[in-house]
Amino acid sequence: MSSDVILRVDELTKVFGDLVAVDRLSFSLSRGEIVGLLGANGAGKTTALHMILGVLRPTSGRIEIFGRDLHRHRIEVLSRMNFSSVDVNLPANLRVWQNLWIFAKLYGVQDTWSRMDRLLELLEIGHLRNAITGHLSSGEQTRLNLCKALLNDPELLLLDEPTSSLDPDIADKVRKLLRRIQRERGLSILYTSHNMRDIEEVCDRILFIHRGRLIAEGPPQRVIQQFRHRNLEELFIHIARHGEVVVRGDEV
Amino acid sequence: MSLHRVWILVLRYVFIYRRSWVRMLEILFWPTMELLVWGYVTRFIQRAGQGELPHLITFLIGAMIFWDILYRSQQGITLSFLEDVWTRNLLNIFCGPVRLAEYILGAFLFGLLRVSVTLVFLIVLAWVLYQFDLFALGFYLVPFVANLLVLGLALGMMTTAIIIRYGQGAEALAWGVPFLIQPFAAVFYPVSVLPKPMQVIAYAIPCTHVFEGMREVIRSGAMSWSHLGWAVGLNVIYLAVAMWLLVRMFNVALDHGLIAKLGTE
Ligand SMILES: Nc1ncnc2c1ncn2[C@@H]1O[C@H](COP(=O)(O)OP(=O)(O)OP(=O)(O)O)[C@@H](O)[C@H]1O
Numbered sequence: 001m002s003s004d005v006i007l008r009v010d011e012l013t014k015v016f017g018d019l020v021a022v023d024r025l026s027f028s029l030s031r032g033e034i035v036g037l038l039g040a041n042g043a044g045k046t047t048a049l050h051m052i053l054g055v056l057r058p059t060s061g062r063i064e065i066f067g068r069d070l071h072r073h074r075i076e077v078l079s080r081m082n083f084s085s086v087d088v089n090l091p092a093n094l095r096v097w098q099n100l101w102i103f104a105k106l107y108g109v110q111d112t113w114s115r116m117d118r119l120l121e122l123l124e125i126g127h128l129r130n131a132i133t134g135h136l137s138s139g140e141q142t143r144l145n146l147c148k149a150l151l152n153d154p155e156l157l158l159l160d161e162p163t164s165s166l167d168p169d170i171a172d173k174v175r176k177l178l179r180r181i182q183r184e185r186g187l188s189i190l191y192t193s194h195n196m197r198d199i200e201e202v203c204d205r206i207l208f209i210h211r212g213r214l215i216a217e218g219p220p221q222r223v224i225q226q227f228r229h230r231n232l233e234e235l236f237i238h239i240a241r242h243g244e245v246v247v248r249g250d251e252v
Numbered sequence: 253m254s255l256h257r258v259w260i261l262v263l264r265y266v267f268i269y270r271r272s273w274v275r276m277l278e279i280l281f282w283p284t285m286e287l288l289v290w291g292y293v294t295r296f297i298q299r300a301g302q303g304e305l306p307h308l309i310t311f312l313i314g315a316m317i318f319w320d321i322l323y324r325s326q327q328g329i330t331l332s333f334l335e336d337v338w339t340r341n342l343l344n345i346f347c348g349p350v351r352l353a354e355y356i357l358g359a360f361l362f363g364l365l366r367v368s369v370t371l372v373f374l375i376v377l378a379w380v381l382y383q384f385d386l387f388a389l390g391f392y393l394v395p396f397v398a399n400l401l402v403l404g405l406a407l408g409m410m411t412t413a414i415i416i417r418y419g420q421g422a423e424a425l426a427w428g429v430p431f432l433i434q435p436f437a438a439v440f441y442p443v444s445v446l447p448k449p450m451q452v453i454a455y456a457i458p459c460t461h462v463f464e465g466m467r468e469v470i471r472s473g474a475m476s477w478s479h480l481g482w483a484v485g486l487n488v489i490y491l492a493v494a495m496w497l498l499v500r501m502f503n504v505a506l507d508h509g510l511i512a513k514l515g516t517e
């Protein structure tokens with residue numbers, strides 16, 4: 001793993017009215033690194049991802065992707081990354097291939113058809129190529145969203161709860177697939193999930209946020225030990241319930 | 253600005269329409285109904301006047317067709333945008349390498365396609381049913397239609413801006429905005445029948461000059477260039493305001509996280 005930085009977030013802050021959704025968040029992501037963004041519901045994970053995607057403007061702070069300021073080089077930067085989320089859909093009345101084709105073209109993918117077919121096969125939905133998108137089961141749609149997110153062979157992938165509607169078998173395959181692409185192509189991933197198994201298995205490093213603030217960071221095993229817990233799930237519950245104490249540093 | 257991406261966005265709407273009978277039908281069905289109503293109203297008035305009413309009355313049919321051009325080019329933009337809101341696809345588009353201007357241009361061009369289909373259909377139908385020949389307007393047809401399309405673009409951008417800002421609660425505006433100006437725009441009657449204060453408003457709307465111009469051409473075969481001048485001048489102003497409003501509201505949306513929220517409320 002080389003150490004060149006793909007994403008650098010500096011003092012990122014987002015305020016909605018009286019609510020500080022993301023509070024002076026700073027971290028960086030290296031090429032080929034998979035980082036998990038963890039935190040309770042409403043901790044600010046999605047808000048942070050949306051700022052990194054350029055669809056939400058930070059109140060303050062800086063985002064640098066591929067060494068460029070996101071705000072000033074938006075189109076260039078966005079064409080080299082991608083995103084998938086449970087909250088976002090593709091037009092339901094189009095066929096699976098039509099949806100993929102459109103995004104492939106928007107991202108300027110060259111070998112459109114072979115790329116589409118390969119990804120559909122990899123995610124085991126090749127047989128649904130001609131299906132109407134709206135007829136897909138939610139797990140199949142999640143996999144289609146992942147196909148869309150991998151179309152442009154991104155260097156940086158942002159995934160917001162990508163495995164939340166997948167069955168254990170497919171979820172396992174998706175994790176292995178992401179791992180494989182990361183190894184082979186040096187893909188970097190910023191990942192949110194409430195599935196601790198996901199995080200432990202996939203992430204090289206985790207960022208724990210509580211009420212918008214980063215309160216712990218490091219490889220999963222190290223963070224777990226640092227807080228003297230047995231596993232990530234216990235740690236998560238502990239931080240979710242006693243986050244304020246942890247923030248003040250009175251504990252541990 | 254990448255024309256390639258604009259083209260893909262247009263194709264996307266073509267895909268969406270090809271897959272939907274309802275949408276396809278809508279392009280032809282409503283305009284046909286309207287034409288039938290106005291066509292027979294015209295027939296009736298002519299008959300009641302026992303041939304004493306001038307041929308001029310056929311302008312009602314022309315007015316209806318022109319109104320439809322305006323209405324549909326506004327809808328072209330707004331409905332295309334709502335299509336992405338309804339399918340919760342907006343975030344997918346804007347987290348990709350797509351500029352707001354490319355998106356709007358794509359919606360407008362697709363709107364043009366829709367309008368063209370409707371227009372050709374209406375022209376043929378008006379001729380077959382009522383022997384109304386829109387081409388009697390001759391050369392003037394081009395600047396008239398162009399001005400209506402541009403105003404449609406401006407109104408479409410304004411409506412989209414408001415929906416971005418105020419969410420789907422404002423969705424009804426998509427259908428309502430053109431009708432806010434209709435009474436003033438002197439579509440089916442000359443400006444001179446309006447009370448004086450309303451006339452002031454009327455002349456501040458670009459399409460008023462198009463409708464006045466059209467009636468003049470049907471009546472006298474010639475047209476005052478001042479109407480055309482006013483239409484163009486006002487359109488430039490409307491378009492500038494619409495662009496400003498849209499960019500502003502898009503920025504508000506970026507600040508408030510509305511792009512991700514639209515369609516989920
Ligand atoms: N557009 C918005 N306007 C106002 N408040 C918002 C907006 N978006 C998010 N918030 C608030 O910001 C906080 C963080 O929300 P966010 O969606 O980032 O949480 P999350 O960590 O992704 O949670 P979850 O695990 O439930 O997905 C929440 O309290 C939410 O109510």
Ligand SMILES: [Mg+2]
Pocket residue numbers: 045046047160
């Ligand atoms: Mg979230």
